[in-house]
Amino acid sequence: MEAQAITEEAMLCCTTYKFLEPGEVSIHDDRWLTYPWGVNGGLPGERSTKTLVRKNGETELLQSKCDRIAVEEGDKLYHVTWGGGGCGDPFTREPERVQFDVDAGLVTREGAKENYGVVLRKDLSINKASTVKLRAEKTKARGKVKLFDKGFSSIKELKARCKDETGLEAPADPKFQKWMTAS
Numbered sequence: 645m646e647a648q649a650i651t652e653e654a655m656l657c658c659t660t661y662k663f664l665e666p667g668e669v670s671i672h673d674d675r676w677l678t679y680p681w682g683v684n685g686g687l688p689g690e691r692s693t694k695t696l697v698r699k700n701g702e703t704e705l706l707q708s709k710c711d712r713i714a715v716e717e718g719d720k721l722y723h724v725t726w727g728g729g730g731c732g733d734p735f736t737r738e739p740e741r742v743q744f745d746v747d748a749g750l751v752t753r754e755g756a757k758e759n760y761g762v763v764l765r766k767d768l769s770i771n772k773a774s775t776v777k778l779r780a781e782k783t784k785a786r787g788k789v790k791l792f793d794k795g796f797s798s799i800k801e802l803k804a805r806c807k808d809e810t811g812l813e814a815p816a817d818p819k820f821q822k823w824m825t826a827s
Contacts, residue, residue, distance in 0.1 A: 658693075658724040663715045675726035676708035676810060677802065678794070685789030686730025687759070691810065695722045705811045733789050735761045735779045739770045 663669075673692050680689035694706040699718030706713065706721075715721075742762040745751040756762040761779035763771040796802035803814035 658722045661721040661723065663717060663719045663721075666714075666716050668712045669715055669721065670711040670713070671706060671709065671723075673708040673723075673725075676812070677806065677815065679796070680726055680729040681795075682729035682790075682793040683731050684791065685733030685736075686793065687734065688793050688795035689727035689729040690724075692726040693722075693724045693810075696720070697722065707812065729793070734759055735783050735786075739772070739775055743768060743770055 661669075671694055673694065675692045676694075677691070679691060682688045692708065694708070696704045696706055696713065696715070697720045698704070699716060737760055739760075739762045742751065742756045742760045743764060746753055746756050746764060747768055751759070753764050753768075756764055757778070761775060761782045763774035763778055765771055796805070806812065806814035
């Protein structure tokens with residue numbers, strides 16, 4: 645399976661397992677295909693990823709559920725768990741709370757601007773006029789907020805985007821036996 649390189653940002657936000665001896669690992673996780681839903685105007689959260697980096701530098705993306713993956717001493721598994729979806733319109737969040745999150749290292753300055761419409765100066769003070777203007781522009785461009793934002797409109801559309809977005813093939817549709825189908 646061809647893997648994308650794990651980003652430095654992802655490495656900071658994940659659990660890293662370094663294997664100290666040869667063995668096997670099994671993973672049973674969720675949310676690699678679908679996003680955690682946002683509610684009341686909140687945006688969907690991020691998917692989970694599991695990246696195995698071999699001691700020789702080879703990289704493999706792992707499925708959310710896999711068993712008995714052989715590992716060797718020095719291999720590393722980077723496991724980014726899925727993040728919860730947002731709750732509430734991000735453009736109505738108090739700019740001071742966003743500023744606090746940036747100062748605490750939870751959100752970048754770019755993330756504050758893009759995701760919350762909050763413009764911060766280099767010293768992290770809030771540029772109130774720019775924030776009001778940007779939020780108005782972003783709110784108008786976005787339109788009405790969704791009660792639920794799943795991050796996709798249909799499973800068919802999500803599966804079509806799967807390989808590009810996750811590096812993994814979309815799962816096959818289930819095939820039910822005749823005795824299991826509704827009559």
